[in-house]
Amino acid sequence: MLRAILTLLAVLLTAVPEPSPGPSGSPAADAILALMHRAAAQRRHGDYAGAALSYRQVLRRAPGLYEAHLFLADALSRRRLRSEAEAEFSIARRLRPTDPLPYAGLADLQSAAFRFDAALAVLAEGGAAVPPEKAERLEVARGATLRQSGDPAGAAQLLAEAAQRFPSSARVQQELGRSLLALGQVGPAVTAFTAAHERAPETAALALEMKEAGDLSDRLRGAEQAARAPGAGVEGLAALARLRCQARQFPQCAEAATAALKKNRARSDLLLLRALALEQGARPSDAEADLRRIPAKAPEHLLALYHLAYLQRLKADDQAEEKIWAEATQTHAGDPTARLMRVLCWKRLGELESRLESLRRDNAGKKSAAPDRVLEAIALEELGRAEAAGRTYAELFRSDPGDPEIAARLSGILIRSPEQLGKWLEEERAAKLTEGKPGSPERELLLAHLLETAGHPAAALEELRGAALAFPDRGDVALALSVLLDKGNSDGKEAAAWREKVARLDPRSPWPPLWKGLALLKAGDGRGAVVEAQRALELAPDRVEAWQLAGSARRVAGDPAGAVKDLNRALLLDPSDFLGAARFQLALTHAGTGDYLAARQALEGDLPPFSELIYRLAWSFVDRNFLDRTFRGQDWQKLRDRFTDPHAAPARAYAEVAALLDSLNDPYTRLRGTEETVEIYLRPRSSRLETDRSGAPLPDSGTVITGDLGEDIGYLRLTNFSDPSAREAIRKALEKMALEEGLVLDLRGNAGGLVSEADAIAGMLLEPGETLGIQRSATGEAIQKVPQTRPVLGRKPMVILTDRRTGSAAEKLAAGLQGSGRATVLGENTFG
Structure with missing residues (x-):
């Protein structure tokens, strides 16, 4: 059968000779x-x-x-x-x-x-x-x-x-x-x-x-007519105000919001909407008055504080801005960005040392999980005292090993300080040997975390298995084991069993349903993931990860209205989108319903343009995700403070971010503007293949092109991995090809897109348990990649076509399927 496929490919791969130049x-x-x-x-x-x-x-x-x-x-x-x-x-x-x-x-x-x-x-x-x-x-x-x-x-x-x-x-x-x-x-x-x-x-x-x-x-005309109709209620006016805001008609938006508020003065969402419109319309004093009227218990309160802080920034009132961030850290203790911005205010005011000493005095004798201890650790980081900051984060980790922010901050410091990481590992191992038995659960969890951070997940897994046996009644140990099993791309059964144990040991913990829901979402089971997200929200209504999971799962499950509601709630709880998931998911959801204006607005977001925060968020994202931990031989920590101007225009901040990413000399790591992102991910696409003169797919080309090559051989061309609706279309196409004897997967001209989409498609083409080749972790550890999606096509002969334009996630898919022995790759060398 493979020979028949190769024979039929002759027509597809035959090159047209270039005409000879004339005399x-x-x-x-x-x-x-x-x-x-x-x-x-x-x-x-x-x-x-x-x-x-x-x-x-x-x-x-x-x-x-x-x-x-x-x-x-x-x-x-x-x-x-x-x-x-x-x-x-x-x-x-x-x-x-x-x-x-x-x-x-x-x-x-x-x-x-x-x-x-x-x-x-x-x-x-x-x-x-x-x-x-x-x-x-x-x-x-x-x-x-x-x-x-x-x-x-x-x-x-x-x-x-x-x-x-x-x-x-x-x-x-x-x-x-x-x-x-x-x-x-x-x-x-x-x-x-x-x-x-x-x-x-x-x-x-x-x-x-x-x-x-x-x-x-x-739409504007229709909304205006509906709002003026006899008996029109507050919702009609609110819809008009939101649409005018999307259309950038800010004075008219404020007018419609005012009319709606006359019918219901308790609507904090309309107060926030009017405030943002007034801010954009150059009426900062009126905007500030509205923002201060939003009560602390309202979902919009944290975002209102962000904008109040920005208005103080515009007035160059650093002391007033610091007070706003102080209120944010006290009333919304879990928000990581508010904590960072408060510490940066201290740094700008020249008060960082004195504030740190004050925190230490106030924290003396308090439990290590107190939110002010996180402020203390961040202040130490900003002062360049990495080891002291790491020790503080380690204390916080022992107190609450399930806190993802603390775990991430601890890992970040240690990955950037390999000598300190090695020293700690030696200390913890020596202490364990001296005691001659498992230490406390907290010590075992910290040691496992250090091992994982150092790039030794197998050793970390062994440590956690031992801890789970030594402390069978500790839900935090069982949870850590289940999470590490999920990260290690196991078949999922053992991780699920440990999650169930956590649920029995600690029925009030939201983490077991959260991790189960994430696993279901990766496997394409949106409805099952929604159920788990709802369970998590019942246990922890303000857990931003639960709202993000709920919104993402509803999008996959075909409930865009619910997805928009949940993702908007996630962004109110985490205005900077610190976890980097909700804003893009919201944009994809709007685009899936054809509302491209709302999709664009979702990408831009409602976060005020704090210039140093724009730069710092980009630096942090690369710090967490870039695989080359030498950062192309640069002192990445030093680059963190290369741009700190709080009063620079947003365009200057984005230019600094672009230069920062350019220093990595990586063609796949760069800053995209809103227009390019919209063009790649959010535009409607044709139902057929659209190409330019060279044969490369156009941005609005159809994503999934199918055909029959004869001899019971199916043909599937994927022009990109950027189309959010493609996954289901590919699944249906493969289900229709179930009776074919072989498949040609054409990735020519596919410049890539979302790696998650490529991994999901790989899962449809592999048998259960098969790996998608080997990946390297951030610490260099070789990890077998096991896709989580349900297989659709049996193990039949498959050929993948590539060319010079096959790049990024498309290259990864082709290399992974070839490396696993699942497919033969033919064609030209790929982009990378």
């Missing part, structure tokens, strides 16, 4: 022309590394050839080699200063790095050098850059003038529509998009933007 008059010119043809063919096939090599060969023969420099710069930028691309665009600009393309390319590189001022400077230079009749592209780029940098009004004015100079330009009208939407001018935006579509009716993406703007206009 040019000299051997040297012929060689250059042949290299340019070869580079063009390589670009069409996504081989940008090969194309760059070909262009460099051209330039060795003809160093002043403008086109070679320009196309080389483009190939390098597609490989995300920004500095090299910038150098080539600069040469091209010098060779042909009146051509707009080098200026546009340079500006794109700067904008991708969130250096909008630098991008605007390049475009201004181009505007002075390029003839006015050729400047259309530069004007569009200037408008887009102004809008992305936070000046949509300036963008709209510039583009309105450009529309007069370039009346036939669809791109000018399209960008004008985007800027008008950012200003909340929906009607004029619809007009601009319509004008753009009239000029370029064949552009599918433009047609989609026109439709979305038109739909928004219709």
Whole structure:
């Protein structure tokens, strides 16, 4: 059967020969022309590394050839080699200063790095050098850059003038529509998009933007009519206020919220909505008054405190801001970001040492689980006293081993300090040997945690098994064992048995249902996960992890309204989305219902733009997740404090984050803007395969393409792992292929996406218990990856097709299935 598959693939893999270059008059010119043809063919096939090599060969023969420099710069930028691309665009600009393309390319590189001022400077230079009749592209780029940098009004004015100079330009009208939407001018935006579509009716993406703007206009009109109808209640006005906020019509949003509050003054959600609209509408005093009216027991209280703190920041009142964070840490003791921001306030005020001493005096004699001990540990970290901070976290861990924040903070310090980790391991092991028997449960749990952090999960598992036997009545030991079994990708039965024991030993603990629900969700059982999330919430109504699990599970189970409600509650409990899950899940949920405006707003979120927090959250995310613990040979701890300006504009903070990620020299680790994220994950997709001239799938292409190759061989093409609706479509497609004798899985052009989706699809193609190859943990430990999803297709012959554009999660899937012996991979080398 495999031979039959390979025979049928001949048609799919046959290359079309590049036409031979025509005569040019000299051997040297012929060689250059042949290299340019070869580079063009390589670009069409996504081989940008090969194309760059070909262009460099051209330039060795003809160093002043403008086109070679320009196309080389483009190939390098597609490989995300920004500095090299910038150098080539600069040469091209010098060779042909009146051509707009080098200026546009340079500006794109700067904008991708969130250096909008630098991008605007390049475009201004181009505007002075390029003839006015050729400047259309530069004007569009200037408008887009102004809008992305936070000046949509300036963008709209510039583009309105450009529309007069370039009346036939669809791109000018399209960008004008985007800027008008950012200003909340929906009607004029619809007009601009319509004008753009009239000029370029064949552009599918433009047609989609026109439709979305038109739909928004219709929804606003309908909501306004419903709110004005006789007998309209508070919910109609509230719906209108929320829609106006999404449409960025902030004065009108505040007006509708005010009308709703007249009907029900106790609605804290409407108070918060009006406050945010007033804040955006440049009425900070009125916003602050509303925020202070929100009671401490209201779900919106913590987010209200975040915005109150931000309003103090705008007034440069550090003392008042610190008082707000103090209230947040006292009334919402579990919020990690509020604690961090309070300590950073102390640091900014020059009070960190004195505050630390005060905390130590106040904490003397208190239980180690007191929230102020966490503040003490964070203060020690900020002072650079890592060992003392680690000791404090270790005490807190012994008091509550199930607290995920404490465990994560302890692991973070120790991974960055391998000498300290080794020293502690020696101390704990020596103490155990001296005692000659298992120590206290707390000591055993700490030792297991240290072993896992050091990259020895097998030893940690052995330690916990021994502790579970020595202390059979300790639910925290059984829980730690079940969690480690889940992390180790066991078959799940043993972990489930230990979770059941925890539930018997500690029936008030929310962790057993939480971990069980997470396991069910990974296996694709959304409804079962919802049940477990509800059990956890009954036990711990304010546990943010339970709300996140509930919302994510409801999305998978097909309950988008419930998912939106639960995920919004999670974000009220954790406004910074410290765990990094709720905001994106909320955006996916809205996109799944076709509400792309709400999806975009979910991505942007309601967190105030604290500049140093933007940077610190990015640093922390990389610190927790980047596999190379040397961080490409950098002092990662030192980079934490490279940017600390509390009064910098948000764009500056994002530029610093982009530079931080760029320092890792990893093409898969970079900062994406909202627009790119929306384009990749949240746009509606066609039902069929849509490709560009080179055959690469377009962003709006269908995700799951099926076919029958004959000879009882099924064909499944996956164009991305970014489509949130793809998993179920793939499952159904594989179920229909159950009677086929073999499968061709086509991953050509699949640039990747969500690793979780790739792992889920692998589970459908593997037998129970089969592994998806070997992965390396953050500490370098080799771990067998066992997918958790239910198998769909039996172990039948399978061939995977790849090309130069197969990247990221698609590469991982292909390599894993080949490494497990499940499939044969054919085609070109992949992107990585």
